[in-house]
Amino acid sequence: MTQQQFYVSPEQLMKDRADFARKGIARGRSVVVISCEDGIALVAENPSPSLHKIGEIYDKIAFAAVGKYNEFESLRQAGVRYADVRGYSYDREDVTARGLASVYAQSLGAVFTAEQKPFEVELAVAEVGPSQELDHLYRLTFDGTIADEHGFIVMGGQAEKVSSAITDGWRASLGFPQAIRLAMRGLVTDTEADLKAKALPVKAVEVAVLDRMSESSRGSRRAFRRLNNADITALLAEED
Amino acid sequence: MQESTANQVAANATSSFTEHLQRDRPELLPNNRALPVGPGPATPLQVPHATTIVAMSYAGGVLMAGDRRATMGNVIASRHIEKVFPADQYSVLGIAGTAGIAIDLTRLFQVELEHYEKIEGTLLSLDGKANRLGAMIRGNLPMALQGLAVVPLFAGFDTTAGVGRLFSYDVTGGRYEEREHHTVGSGSVFARGALKKLWRPNLTEAEAVSVAVESLYDAADDDSATGGPDPVRQLWPVVYTVNRTGARRVPESELATVAGNIIEARSSARREA
Numbered sequence: 227m228t229q230q231q232f233y234v235s236p237e238q239l240m241k242d243r244a245d246f247a248r249k250g251i252a253r254g255r256s257v258v259v260i261s262c263e264d265g266i267a268l269v270a271e272n273p274s275p276s277l278h279k280i281g282e283i284y285d286k287i288a289f290a291a292v293g294k295y296n297e298f299e300s301l302r303q304a305g306v307r308y309a310d311v312r313g314y315s316y317d318r319e320d321v322t323a324r325g326l327a328s329v330y331a332q333s334l335g336a337v338f339t340a341e342q343k344p345f346e347v348e349l350a351v352a353e354v355g356p357s358q359e360l361d362h363l364y365r366l367t368f369d370g371t372i373a374d375e376h377g378f379i380v381m382g383g384q385a386e387k388v389s390s391a392i393t394d395g396w397r398a399s400l401g402f403p404q405a406i407r408l409a410m411r412g413l414v415t416d417t418e419a420d421l422k423a424k425a426l427p428v429k430a431v432e433v434a435v436l437d438r439m440s441e442s443s444r445g446s447r448r449a450f451r452r453l454n455n456a457d458i459t460a461l462l463a464e465e466d
Numbered sequence: 467m468q469e470s471t472a473n474q475v476a477a478n479a480t481s482s483f484t485e486h487l488q489r490d491r492p493e494l495l496p497n498n499r500a501l502p503v504g505p506g507p508a509t510p511l512q513v514p515h516a517t518t519i520v521a522m523s524y525a526g527g528v529l530m531a532g533d534r535r536a537t538m539g540n541v542i543a544s545r546h547i548e549k550v551f552p553a554d555q556y557s558v559l560g561i562a563g564t565a566g567i568a569i570d571l572t573r574l575f576q577v578e579l580e581h582y583e584k585i586e587g588t589l590l591s592l593d594g595k596a597n598r599l600g601a602m603i604r605g606n607l608p609m610a611l612q613g614l615a616v617v618p619l620f621a622g623f624d625t626t627a628g629v630g631r632l633f634s635y636d637v638t639g640g641r642y643e644e645r646e647h648h649t650v651g652s653g654s655v656f657a658r659g660a661l662k663k664l665w666r667p668n669l670t671e672a673e674a675v676s677v678a679v680e681s682l683y684d685a686a687d688d689d690s691a692t693g694g695p696d697p698v699r700q701l702w703p704v705v706y707t708v709n710r711t712g713a714r715r716v717p718e719s720e721l722a723t724v725a726g727n728i729i730e731a732r733s734s735a736r737r738e739a
Contacts, residue, residue, distance in 0.1 A: 282584050306584045314577050
């Protein structure tokens with residue numbers, strides 16, 4: 227017996243896929259990427275110390291993601307490969323967030339239209355520049371949509387609520403400590419809506435930064451630096 | 467069906483940049499050049515060669531130094547070439563042999579280590595790095611047989627064991643761990659002689675820098691392919707130290723003082739050789 231074929235309109239098909247992907251992403255916890263004076267801060271709510279949602283791609287480029295781990299991890303690795311091949315075959319300065327983001331957009335778009343199931347992920351690609359105007363923040367969604375954001379990006383489960391908290395506190399002149407504290411306050415609204423005073427435990431967050439002046443401050447062209455629990459505790463102990 | 471997919475995914479999961487290039491962009495690999503068929507040219511190819519590298523252990527770390535001369539036959543091809551490079555945060559590598567290929571291999575090795583670190587989220591072990599470099603040198607064996615050999619020296623801080631370690635290689639990729647000190651390149655015999663007299667266990671970092679510069683000085687004295695300190699052009703050897711805090715390039719000003727002291731001691735001794 228052959229299986230009965232039903233007609234599904236392309237509109238309905240795409241809508242179903244988008245709803246499916248959105249639902250998957252909404253289950254996850256949020257990530258905040260903030261451009262500030264010292265560079266770019268990336269903060270994620272993540273209880274695992276080893277399965278990262280934030281990663282280094284290249285000298286000045288970092289990656290943050292929400293959604294399904296295996297899917298965004300494969301995209302992260304693909305990004306590292308793309309960047310390393312490009313930097314090796316041309317030059318390190320020829321690796322840009324714009325190039326990487328457009329590769330991601332194409333991959334996500336292709337998976338969304340051609341594969342069985344779309345990727346349930348949302349990505350941010352951040353590139354730190356020599357000055358804040360030259361920072362680049364790209365947001366990529368499951369269907370391959372790419373957006374060039376200014377100031378900060380919030381992704382994940384309660385993105386709207388978190389986003390409104392960050393919007394209130396964001397200024398271009400923030401330093402890393404203030405930016406990270408702002409992100410943590412925003413993420414609290416995400417999970418502990420009823421207990422506003424309760425801060426996120428240090429163990430439940432993952433924090434990394436892209437240092438704007440890594441060459442002069444650390445003597446390294448690699449701007450990405452992951453903060454350990456002690457660093458985060460020290461940052462949170464400070465006052466705004 | 468599912469099992470084969472899993473096998474495929476596992477087979478494709480590589481943390482090695484070289485393997486990735488081999489699969490996707492083999493033309494970018496330095497070893498992947500088509501070799502000429504038939505007997506080679508009557509005279510050896512005239513390409514720049516890089517010469518003396520010295521490395522030694524000292525209290526708390528390892529040091530590596532290289533002179534700045536590249537030669538092409540009897541001509542000095544460059545007075546500015548650098549032959550010692552940081553491989554990653556905790557290791558350095560020095561190269562002797564065919565400069566073009568050696569520099570390419572160095573670049574590939576640097577990306578290889580960084581790539582592994584980014585994909586895996588952790589640094590490769592020092593033994594892992596040393597083996598990886600050996601595999602790359604082995605890959606260059608066909609070129610080495612045609613006279614385009616590269617012989618590296620590798621030094622790093624083993625963060626697990628808490629000691630600095632030193633590795634030498636042959637053209638077949640054989641890896642040999644050295645204790646105390648080692649040298650490679652055409653001036654290595656002279657540098658080695660100097661090291662045997664100047665090196666002792668538990669040198670301080672400053673003493674080690676001075677010993678390295680003096681042994682390069684001796685190599686430059688007797689080997690025409692090794693360049694000595696050049697006060698006219700203000701050119702000093704490239705010296706890196708690696709210890710618990712990572713790799714550090716010794717600044718030019720420090721080297722100028724060290725080289726100045728050695729030149730002064732030699733000229734005031736008024737000895738010919």
